[in-house]
Amino acid sequence: MTSGVPDRRRRVREALTAAAIDLFQAKGFDETTVDEIAAAAGVGRRTFFRYFPSKEDVIFPDHEARLVRVAEVFATASADEPPLSVACRAVHTVLEAYIDEGVIAVQRYRLTRDFPQLRAREIASAHTYNIAVTRYLRDRVGDEPEGALWAEVAGSAVVAAHNHVLRQWLKAGGKGDALGKADRAFRYIRETLGVTAARADDGEDVVVAVLRRGMPLANVVRRIEDALER
Amino acid sequence: MTSGVPDRRRRVREALTAAAIDLFQAKGFDETTVDEIAAAAGVGRRTFFRYFPSKEDVIFPDHEARLVRVAEVFATASADEPPLSVACRAVHTVLEAYIDEGVIAVQRYRLTRDFPQLRAREIASAHTYNIAVTRYLRDRVGDEPEGALWAEVAGSAVVAAHNHVLRQWLKAGGKGDALGKADRAFRYIRETLGVTAARADDGEDVVVAVLRRGMPLANVVRRIEDALER
Numbered sequence: 001m002t003s004g005v006p007d008r009r010r011r012v013r014e015a016l017t018a019a020a021i022d023l024f025q026a027k028g029f030d031e032t033t034v035d036e037i038a039a040a041a042g043v044g045r046r047t048f049f050r051y052f053p054s055k056e057d058v059i060f061p062d063h064e065a066r067l068v069r070v071a072e073v074f075a076t077a078s079a080d081e082p083p084l085s086v087a088c089r090a091v092h093t094v095l096e097a098y099i100d101e102g103v104i105a106v107q108r109y110r111l112t113r114d115f116p117q118l119r120a121r122e123i124a125s126a127h128t129y130n131i132a133v134t135r136y137l138r139d140r141v142g143d144e145p146e147g148a149l150w151a152e153v154a155g156s157a158v159v160a161a162h163n164h165v166l167r168q169w170l171k172a173g174g175k176g177d178a179l180g181k182a183d184r185a186f187r188y189i190r191e192t193l194g195v196t197a198a199r200a201d202d203g204e205d206v207v208v209a210v211l212r213r214g215m216p217l218a219n220v221v222r223r224i225e226d227a228l229e230r
Numbered sequence: 231m232t233s234g235v236p237d238r239r240r241r242v243r244e245a246l247t248a249a250a251i252d253l254f255q256a257k258g259f260d261e262t263t264v265d266e267i268a269a270a271a272g273v274g275r276r277t278f279f280r281y282f283p284s285k286e287d288v289i290f291p292d293h294e295a296r297l298v299r300v301a302e303v304f305a306t307a308s309a310d311e312p313p314l315s316v317a318c319r320a321v322h323t324v325l326e327a328y329i330d331e332g333v334i335a336v337q338r339y340r341l342t343r344d345f346p347q348l349r350a351r352e353i354a355s356a357h358t359y360n361i362a363v364t365r366y367l368r369d370r371v372g373d374e375p376e377g378a379l380w381a382e383v384a385g386s387a388v389v390a391a392h393n394h395v396l397r398q399w400l401k402a403g404g405k406g407d408a409l410g411k412a413d414r415a416f417r418y419i420r421e422t423l424g425v426t427a428a429r430a431d432d433g434e435d436v437v438v439a440v441l442r443r444g445m446p447l448a449n450v451v452r453r454i455e456d457a458l459e460r
Contacts (some may be wrong), residue, residue, distance in 0.1 A: 159388035
């Protein structure tokens with residue numbers, strides 16, 4: 001059972017967002033006032049500011065709620081699960097939230113392309129996920145040398161993979177298998193950055209060999225010998 | 231021979247930046263006016279706006295000039311040099327520019343920690359490097375499948391490595407071997423992300439083996455066998 005009050009809050013919120021998207025598209029961002037958005041949604045100016053701190057915020061998703069979901073994945077993950085796998089699962093929930101929004105997410109994307117103020121806000125928001133993921137990875141590697149470097153690089157890579165898949169989906173007007181693409185992108189991240197920086201660079205020369213499971217063992221050995229001697 | 235006019239321009243610019251840093255530290259960002267900064271630097275308000283479009287801009291480096299240096303590295307790189315190596319060299323020039331600034335860079339860092347408006351600007355600026363590097367990498371991989379994913383992940387990773395090394399140096403008050411740390415960080419990036427996404431994921435299972443040059447060959451073979459069977 002859901003309470004009626006949160007339902008009404010959600011409806012008002014959605015009405016304000018829909019009104020703002022229409023007005024920004026029709027008149028431009030600077031030319032639209034908060035009063036006009038409120039009026040179009042059938043509420044007053046003061047009600048608007050109970051929902052959103054500023055005109056920029058009205059079209060953006062509830063990033064706080066999304067960060068809470070990310071934090072929940074971190075808090076409930078087993079210590080046995082590789083940190084990067086947990087990070088990918090956490091960022092996956094953000095992608096799901098965009099896809100659930102559907103057409104709203106696509107309209108917002110178009111507005112952020114047209115209006116620099118909105119694009120700046122988008123960049124700042126994406127950065128909060130980056131910080132959350134990097135912090136989790138850093139906590140998991142503890143005091144390992146170069147752990148902080150690895151955490152920042154791997155955290156940025158996970159968010160970059162998410163951004164890439166999300167942007168492709170938004171550019172295509174919300175069409176295509178974004179979740180499948182995300183699975184492949186995250187697998188690539190886990191395969192390439194699963195080894196922490198300290199283990200990949202502990203003062204000795206490192207050889208990274210990329211092999212296929214189907215490759216005959218003799219070829220594998222020759223390839224490794226080549227790599228070690230190179 | 232250098233012309234006197236650019237010299238004078240540089241001196242005025244530096245005087246405005248120094249005055250702004252002093253005033254922001256002493257009074258706070260919001261409490262400082264453009265008129266006060268101009269007066270402290272011995273010029274008028276209109277002169278201030280010939281140098282900087284806004285109060286935020288006065289403490290930030292000339293990112294346009296830094297982006298020009300980055301673009302020059304891309305334009306002059308040989309087609310034989312691996313794309314990620316070029317990207318690391320380009321971002322290295324940005325790190326050098328911060329280190330050349332010395333105490334100014336450290337003071338700016340402290341101000342961006344204290345004042346959210348300045349931090350937001352910093353995040354947006356860092357993002358422009360990200361876009362430039364990603365675009366170069368994408369051009370280099372051309373139409374390779376998943377090339378755009380790889381470019382975005384690798385570009386973000388290079389910038390993240392730079393950010394990490396720079397932030398450590400700034401936190402330490404501009405002390406320590408940032409360039410040496412950057413070399414190691416960039417080597418880690420080249421070793422882990424030098425293989426493009428398409429080559430790492432062309433539909434077959436992939437095994438990435440990280441080995442040491444000093445490892446006996448028998449151990450290498452056993453380790454690979456283990457990995458392939460896992």
